[in-house]
Amino acid sequence: MRTLLLALLLPISLPALAQIEIENPWSRATTPGAKIAAGYMTIRNGSAAPDRLVGASSPLAAKVETHVTMKDGDIMRMREVKGYEIPAKGHFELKPGGAHLMLVDIKKPFKDGDRIPVTLRFEKAGDVKTEFVVSSGPPGEHTKH
Numbered sequence: 001m002r003t004l005l006l007a008l009l010l011p012i013s014l015p016a017l018a019q020i021e022i023e024n025p026w027s028r029a030t031t032p033g034a035k036i037a038a039g040y041m042t043i044r045n046g047s048a049a050p051d052r053l054v055g056a057s058s059p060l061a062a063k064v065e066t067h068v069t070m071k072d073g074d075i076m077r078m079r080e081v082k083g084y085e086i087p088a089k090g091h092f093e094l095k096p097g098g099a100h101l102m103l104v105d106i107k108k109p110f111k112d113g114d115r116i117p118v119t120l121r122f123e124k125a126g127d128v129k130t131e132f133v134v135s136s137g138p139p140g141e142h143t144k145h
């Protein structure tokens with residue numbers, strides 16, 4: 001009887017914690033000797049209030065910065081920004097050519113299939129741990145070479 005009760009209670013108590021959800025976290029495989037790597041994902045905010053990604057860290061990088069890509073004439077440049085706003089009941093996408101996490105001074109090359117632990121720090125939701133899966137392209141696009 002006690003087991004049955006627990007089984008009924010668990011599914012009800014879990015979703016309330018998941019205000020922030022990370023979808024498809026991935027990082028591009030690096031070339032030998034590369035010191036930086038980019039991380040991408042979609043951040044979903046299930047809360048009725050906006051939140052903000054204010055920082056990130058990884059045991060495999062000296063630091064993790066929040067970057068955006070800007071077009072400067074014909075040249076694409078990256079710039080560090082003070083985090084990203086995640087709209088209430090909405091999402092924010094980090095993708096190639098746009099916003100990305102920049103892992104600086106990586107401790108080893110990122111190889112296809114590696115998992116890179118990253119802790120994301122949100123203003124309201126606090127720390128959210130995720131794992132970037134290293135791949136040569138966005139998830140689901142492996143066959144389009």
Ligand SMILES: [Cu+2]
Binds near residue numbers: 038078079100101
């Ligand atoms: Cu960058």
